[in-house]
Amino acid sequence: MSEESRIAKMQERYLSQIQKAQILPLGKEQLACYVEAATLQYQLSTLTAGEASAQHLQSTLRLIDLIRAGMKDLGIVPKELPQSLPPLEPESQPETPSRPAAGSQAAPEADAPANADEEAKELGLNMRDIRFEEVPSVTFNDLIDMTDSIQKVKSYLDNAMRMKEYPALAQQMQNEGQTGMLLYGPPGTGKTFFCKTMANYVMTHQPGGAFFTITAGQILDKYVGEAQKRLKFLFKELKNYDFPVLCIDELEGLCPSREGDASVHTQELVSDFLQHIDGVSGKTKAMVIGCSNYPWKIDRAVRDRLSELCYLGLPSENAIRVYLQRKSAKFLGATPEEQEKAIDFIIPRLSHASYRILDKFARDVQNLSFFKTTDANPKNKDVATFLPLNEKELNSILDQLIIAYDEAYIKKLEDPSSWSTD
Numbered sequence: 001m002s003e004e005s006r007i008a009k010m011q012e013r014y015l016s017q018i019q020k021a022q023i024l025p026l027g028k029e030q031l032a033c034y035v036e037a038a039t040l041q042y043q044l045s046t047l048t049a050g051e052a053s054a055q056h057l058q059s060t061l062r063l064i065d066l067i068r069a070g071m072k073d074l075g076i077v078p079k080e081l082p083q084s085l086p087p088l089e090p091e092s093q094p095e096t097p098s099r100p101a102a103g104s105q106a107a108p109e110a111d112a113p114a115n116a117d118e119e120a121k122e123l124g125l126n127m128r129d130i131r132f133e134e135v136p137s138v139t140f141n142d143l144i145d146m147t148d149s150i151q152k153v154k155s156y157l158d159n160a161m162r163m164k165e166y167p168a169l170a171q172q173m174q175n176e177g178q179t180g181m182l183l184y185g186p187p188g189t190g191k192t193f194f195c196k197t198m199a200n201y202v203m204t205h206q207p208g209g210a211f212f213t214i215t216a217g218q219i220l221d222k223y224v225g226e227a228q229k230r231l232k233f234l235f236k237e238l239k240n241y242d243f244p245v246l247c248i249d250e251l252e253g254l255c256p257s258r259e260g261d262a263s264v265h266t267q268e269l270v271s272d273f274l275q276h277i278d279g280v281s282g283k284t285k286a287m288v289i290g291c292s293n294y295p296w297k298i299d300r301a302v303r304d305r306l307s308e309l310c311y312l313g314l315p316s317e318n319a320i321r322v323y324l325q326r327k328s329a330k331f332l333g334a335t336p337e338e339q340e341k342a343i344d345f346i347i348p349r350l351s352h353a354s355y356r357i358l359d360k361f362a363r364d365v366q367n368l369s370f371f372k373t374t375d376a377n378p379k380n381k382d383v384a385t386f387l388p389l390n391e392k393e394l395n396s397i398l399d400q401l402i403i404a405y406d407e408a409y410i411k412k413l414e415d416p417s418s419w420s421t422d
């Protein structure tokens with residue numbers, strides 16, 4: 001591997017560690033990511049020359065500060081820094097390094113690309129990842145057991161659409177509470193999926209409806225100032241549409257609380273975000289939907305803007321039943337009675353499972369039944385009926401599932417009044 005590609009690989013690994021760390025809750029796993037990232041950056045500073053080396057080193061030192069602060073938060077006393085770490089030359093480091101331009105020289109303002117795709121590309125974004133170009137195929141009907149949430153979201157969107165139809169009245173209405181929604185719940189409970197169904201609704205019910213979706217990881221960048229530029233671009237883009245909806249996944253990563261010892265960078269980013277969100281809610285009536293597994297980590301002012309709360313919890317027993325009936329019935333029994341019996345057997349084993357786990361289970365069941373059926377029919381390639389699985393086979397799948405359940409975490413999610421801890 002050439003030196004250049006080795007450096008590029010390390011850089012890539014560094015970025016992925018940082019992005020991961022930024023969305024993990026404070027804990028050993030998060031610290032491990034930061035430590036890994038700091039090690040990579042330090043190695044890079046020894047491999048690269050000149051300004052790049054200085055930037056890597058500065059980044060290492062920033063990470064070390066973060067790690068030490070995180071350790072203190074966890075009650076671990078950090079050791080003194082090793083002497084071997086070279087000191088940083090303050091005057092040789094730019095205060096806020098900016099991402100090097102794609103070419104050799106930074107493009108002047110006047111040369112800014114006219115088209116959004118190019119502008120996005122220059123910012124390291126891809127418009128196709130951000131805006132739904134085609135209507136997603138999933139609808140509210142594909143969601144199991146979400147009647148209340150769907151009702152809430154639908155009336156929220158319908159209200160906003162109606163206001164578009166009656167601009168003269170809308171102008172006289174105060175809609176400060178209409179900025180956005182917060183979808184929250186444990187991982188794998190349908191936040192991203194729900195957003196897709198919303199995109200379908202908006203794009204099929206509203207002329208000029210456009211749905212944007214972005215994760216904190218796509219916005220954040222190791223270069224100070226870059227995330228702000230991306231946000232600015234994104235909100236500017238929204239204004240080009242008549243009815244834009246923006247969904248931000250992992251919102252706690254993008255807008256973490258500014259209380260405590262948040263870095264200046266975080267403070268600036270969050271306050272920029274608030275300004276953007278206030279800007280779009282005023283005139284454009286863009287809607288912002290935040291998604292989070294840790295809503296209490298989101299900055300309080302941001303949370304206040306997303307005043308409509310929508311909890312997506314783990315599937316109930318009945319939801320699991322409906323799910324299995326919809327997705328797995330034919331692999332579980334030859335008759336409706338046999339299928340119900342198998343479902344009764346499975347349900348207790350899936351208690352506290354998320355929809356994502358149910359997806360995995362359904363996939364495994366389908367695959368095992370496929371192998372069972374084809375093994376039994378080596379000559380008959382036209383066989384069209386699956387052989388159902390027996391209890392032993394189902395157990396072999398169920399035993400492999402890892403269902404992690406943290407009662408305290410779920411309780412906290414279910415009680416928004418416990419989110420403001422200080």
Ligand SMILES: Nc1ncnc2c1ncn2[C@@H]1O[C@H](COP(=O)(O)OP(=O)(O)O)[C@@H](O)[C@H]1O
Nearest residue numbers: 142143144187188189190191192193355356359
């Ligand atoms: N209410 C639901 N009904 C049916 N399937 C669901 C539901 N919620 C989630 N799923 C399934 O679970 C998968 C994981 O959900 P996802 O939206 O990625 O979770 P989250 O974003 O909350 O982590 C989805 O791709 C979808 O197949």
Ligand SMILES: [Mg+2]
Nearest residue numbers: 191192193249
């Ligand atoms: Mg998601």
